[in-house]
Amino acid sequence: MPKGQRDIQGAGLAVLNRVAGSKALERLGLKKPAEQALFAASRTGFKVAGMAGRQFKSVKDLLSPARLESQAPRELFDLSPGEEQQMMVESLRRFAEDVLRPAAADAEAHQEVAEDTWKGAFELGLGLMAVPEALGGAATQRSPVTTALMAETLGWGDMGQAAALLAPVGVANALASWGSQEQQGRYLAAFAEDNPPDAALALLEPGAMGDASAPRLKGRKHGEHWVLDGEKALVPLGPFADLLIVSADLEELGPRLLLIEGDSEGLSARAEPAMGLRAASLGRLRFKNVLVERGAILGDESTLREAVALGRLAWCALAVGAAQAALDYVIPYVNERKAFGEPVSHRQGVAFTVAGMGIEVDSMRLMLWRAAARAEQGRDFHREAVLAHRYCADRAMQVGSDAVQMLGGHGYTKEHPVERWYRDLRAVGQLEGGLLL
Amino acid sequence: MINLEEPKKFRMLVHQAHQVASEIFRPNSRKYDRAEHDYPKELDMLAALMDGMNQGGQREAGVAHVARGADGSGEIVNGGNMATVLGLIELCWGDVGLALSLPRQGLGNAAIAAVANPEQKKALARAWAAMAITEPGAGSDSAAIRTTAKKDGDEWVINGEKIFVTAGQRCDHVVVWASLDPSKGRAAIKSFVVSKDNPGMKLLRLEHKLGIRSSDTATLVFDNCRVPASALLGSPEIDTKQGFGGVMQTFDNTRPVVAAMGVGVARAALERTRELLEAAGVALDYPTDRWRIPAAAAAFYEMEAEWEAARLLTLRATWMADNGQPNSLQASMAKAKAGRMATQVTLRCAELCGAAGYGEDELLEKWARDSKILDIFEGTQQIQLLIVARRLLGKSSAELK
Numbered sequence: 001m002p003k004g005q006r007d008i009q010g011a012g013l014a015v016l017n018r019v020a021g022s023k024a025l026e027r028l029g030l031k032k033p034a035e036q037a038l039f040a041a042s043r044t045g046f047k048v049a050g051m052a053g054r055q056f057k058s059v060k061d062l063l064s065p066a067r068l069e070s071q072a073p074r075e076l077f078d079l080s081p082g083e084e085q086q087m088m089v090e091s092l093r094r095f096a097e098d099v100l101r102p103a104a105a106d107a108e109a110h111q112e113v114a115e116d117t118w119k120g121a122f123e124l125g126l127g128l129m130a131v132p133e134a135l136g137g138a139a140t141q142r143s144p145v146t147t148a149l150m151a152e153t154l155g156w157g158d159m160g161q162a163a164a165l166l167a168p169v170g171v172a173n174a175l176a177s178w179g180s181q182e183q184q185g186r187y188l189a190a191f192a193e194d195n196p197p198d199a200a201l202a203l204l205e206p207g208a209m210g211d212a213s214a215p216r217l218k219g220r221k222h223g224e225h226w227v228l229d230g231e232k233a234l235v236p237l238g239p240f241a242d243l244l245i246v247s248a249d250l251e252e253l254g255p256r257l258l259l260i261e262g263d264s265e266g267l268s269a270r271a272e273p274a275m276g277l278r279a280a281s282l283g284r285l286r287f288k289n290v291l292v293e294r295g296a297i298l299g300d301e302s303t304l305r306e307a308v309a310l311g312r313l314a315w316c317a318l319a320v321g322a323a324q325a326a327l328d329y330v331i332p333y334v335n336e337r338k339a340f341g342e343p344v345s346h347r348q349g350v351a352f353t354v355a356g357m358g359i360e361v362d363s364m365r366l367m368l369w370r371a372a373a374r375a376e377q378g379r380d381f382h383r384e385a386v387l388a389h390r391y392c393a394d395r396a397m398q399v400g401s402d403a404v405q406m407l408g409g410h411g412y413t414k415e416h417p418v419e420r421w422y423r424d425l426r427a428v429g430q431l432e433g434g435l436l437l
Numbered sequence: 438m439i440n441l442e443e444p445k446k447f448r449m450l451v452h453q454a455h456q457v458a459s460e461i462f463r464p465n466s467r468k469y470d471r472a473e474h475d476y477p478k479e480l481d482m483l484a485a486l487m488d489g490m491n492q493g494g495q496r497e498a499g500v501a502h503v504a505r506g507a508d509g510s511g512e513i514v515n516g517g518n519m520a521t522v523l524g525l526i527e528l529c530w531g532d533v534g535l536a537l538s539l540p541r542q543g544l545g546n547a548a549i550a551a552v553a554n555p556e557q558k559k560a561l562a563r564a565w566a567a568m569a570i571t572e573p574g575a576g577s578d579s580a581a582i583r584t585t586a587k588k589d590g591d592e593w594v595i596n597g598e599k600i601f602v603t604a605g606q607r608c609d610h611v612v613v614w615a616s617l618d619p620s621k622g623r624a625a626i627k628s629f630v631v632s633k634d635n636p637g638m639k640l641l642r643l644e645h646k647l648g649i650r651s652s653d654t655a656t657l658v659f660d661n662c663r664v665p666a667s668a669l670l671g672s673p674e675i676d677t678k679q680g681f682g683g684v685m686q687t688f689d690n691t692r693p694v695v696a697a698m699g700v701g702v703a704r705a706a707l708e709r710t711r712e713l714l715e716a717a718g719v720a721l722d723y724p725t726d727r728w729r730i731p732a733a734a735a736a737f738y739e740m741e742a743e744w745e746a747a748r749l750l751t752l753r754a755t756w757m758a759d760n761g762q763p764n765s766l767q768a769s770m771a772k773a774k775a776g777r778m779a780t781q782v783t784l785r786c787a788e789l790c791g792a793a794g795y796g797e798d799e800l801l802e803k804w805a806r807d808s809k810i811l812d813i814f815e816g817t818q819q820i821q822l823l824i825v826a827r828r829l830l831g832k833s834s835a836e837l838k
Contacts, residue, residue, distance in 0.1 A: 363746035
């Protein structure tokens with residue numbers, strides 16, 4: 001926890017009494033003063049103290065949606081990022097190295113990203129690339145590849161914090177792609193600010209055998225509205241999100257995405273800690289008779305399928321970064337660690353494992369890039385996304401497991417970050433949504 | 438800007454190669470698998486056709502065009518390395534053995550392209566050159582080569598035995614690795630071009646093999662085989678510092694070529710498996726839901742993902758070569774991945790297709806035999822992993838053995 005933040009927290013605590021009845025506190029189920037006090041010593045708490053929940057209002061009157069268009073198909077096979085992408089990656093790489101990596105253990109322990117980290121990331125322009133110029137951002141075209149490169153770089157620093165930071169970016173990407181002019185005017189400009197709303201895509205549901213394309217969360221038709229009942233699981237920033245994009249099976253319409261504000265009546269949330277990604281503040285959301293209007297529907301009948309695919313690719317991108325981090329960590333370790341009188345890397349059993357890790361990290365990256373580049377050029381990318389996702393789910397976990405193995409017993413302890421990467425990388429296979437390229 | 442689609446400008450070349458594969462290779466595939474050592478005469482006609490293609494603007498493709506590229510302008514290009522690999526994927530989709538028997542597409546041609554001087558290149562422009570490296574006592578360990586070349590006046594005198602020479606019978610030239618001084622290790626190994634009509638070089642026998650039977654695999658004996666001084670490729674100096682670099686660089690360029698063979702034969706197996714599975718009622722339409730699909734479909738997607746990874750690693754290696762970037766690491770990654778993938782995928786396809794996968798009515802069982810060599814020649818899986826590991830770990834071959 002950065003030092004400067006505690007002072008702000010003090011102020012937050014001082015006003016806590018006055019806001020004890022706030023909806024946000026209720027939503028979080030924090031009733032006892034002790035819980036509130038504990039909770040207040042954090043970014044979340046500060047937010048609660050600050051009357052929680054951003055109030056959205058239309059800030060821009062758009063004549064038409066500022067939809068970001070796909071880029072033109074390219075002629076050349078090319079693996080070199082564009083100049084802007086390179087600059088973005090370089091600055092995020094420094095941020096990942098200087099801020100995310102050193103903060104990883106603390107962020108995990110506190111189960112959230114520190115306020116300074118959050119601010120730092122968005123001051124670097126994390127949100128700008130997703131928001132169209134007309135709404136104060138810097139984007140002229142949709143670029144899943146740019147988001148993928150950003151995610152890979154941040155994931156190299158720390159996958160848990162990266163997931164939290166990229167959750168609002170995912171929502172902005174979705175709004176830029178599919179939002180109506182009203183939806184964009186109300187929500188999207190806020191994502192270009194230094195302090196964007198806490199927002200995430202909520203697609204995953206509790207339990208086994210979930211199918212992201214067929215949500216169990218139901219919307220009953222009720223006059224001109226739908227009434228939502230059901231749950232979403234492991235949503236990044238879920239316990240305190242200002243804005244959610246939720247998948248639901250709507251009566252008469254079928255599976256759709258919905259924009260739902262965090263302080264909606266009937267929406268409650270709780271922290272839902274998991275094996276890893278603890279810095280992402282994963283949360284369980286409960287919808288009990290939540291009323292949604294037709295205007296809350298995002299996109300059309302094909303949007304959910306696309307969102308699932310782009311969400312999976314975002315997890316692949318984080319995994320590529322974290323797997324690369326694991327490889328980068330293992331190489332000096334096995335070169336320095338001695339057994340039987342020489343570095344353990346002089347043994348083929350170790351060396352071949354490292355070679356395998358290298359081949360798999362590169363394979364994952366190329367498969368991700370191909371799918372993202374196809375999406376970016378408006379080509380069909382579902383086959384590529386399915387293959388990349390299966391591949392990354394498998395191999396990222398293998399790389400994570402090999403990394404712990406290469407450090408032996410030391411890898412199993414918290415002396416080294418590989419055990420955290422092991423826990424984080426398991427997420428690639430089963431998390432849906434949360435993020436979106 | 439990042440884009441991993443095959444470039445449009447190679448579409449014609451790919452199309453032509455596919456026509457050759459489907460109209461000439463496939464119909465003859467089983468025939469020459471059964472008639473091992475018979476010369477596939479259909480290939481002569483094909484050679485003529487390919488000469489025509491080469492003159493028709495597709496100059497860039499073929500093993501003689503796999504070399505470090507880049508024109509120095511800094512502009513990204515897609516060139517001869519990628520074209521060759523894309524063409525070869527198609528040809529090996531047709532038949533790996535026949536692709537290896539294509540006149541003038543021998544590995545020796547790649548070596549000539551990589552290390553020959555301009556006069557040699559000119560003299561050998563129409564050559565079909567095989568490559569003779571392996572010996573009965575030295576496979577992956579090329580420093581242990583015992584074939585020698587001794588200077589005698591203006592000539593070199595070569596003595597030794599070479600095995601596993603692909604196209605060793607059908608070629609007209611052989612590039613042979615020999616040591617100027619076996620006590621000096623790798624640095625003393627040089628390559629020499631020997632014409633097939635040289636009386637000092639004799640064909641001892643042809644191998645009977647698990648697969649790629651339409652490709653001849655020869656044992657050659659060099660008995661006081663005299664070649665002119667100009668037959669030596671590269672410098673005659675034994676430079677212990679530069680060592681092996683020159684001859685080994687050939688492999689940086691040809692490893693992706695062999696990886697492409699694996700990509701091609703595996704695609705053949707995947708395509709046929711898809712047809713057979715779909716005919717049996719298994720849907721293969723890449724659903725979002727991962728868990729409610731038949732096990733056969735799940736296995737298929739797994740294989741396809743593995744195939745795609747190998748294909749992209751291969752294209753990356755060629756892209757780097759075309760743009761003048763050192764790619765030894767990436768070439769070995771591609772070869773390691775594609776060699777293993779090809780074997781695993783073709784074997785699994787044979788399994789998934791049941792009786793059709795094992796019987797000779799289909800080519801699936803043949804592909805599962807053909808593919809195995811791809812994880813062995815041009816550096817085995819284990820050698821590739823050693824190269825990758827040494828590069829990643831920053832180790833010498835003395836440290837990481």
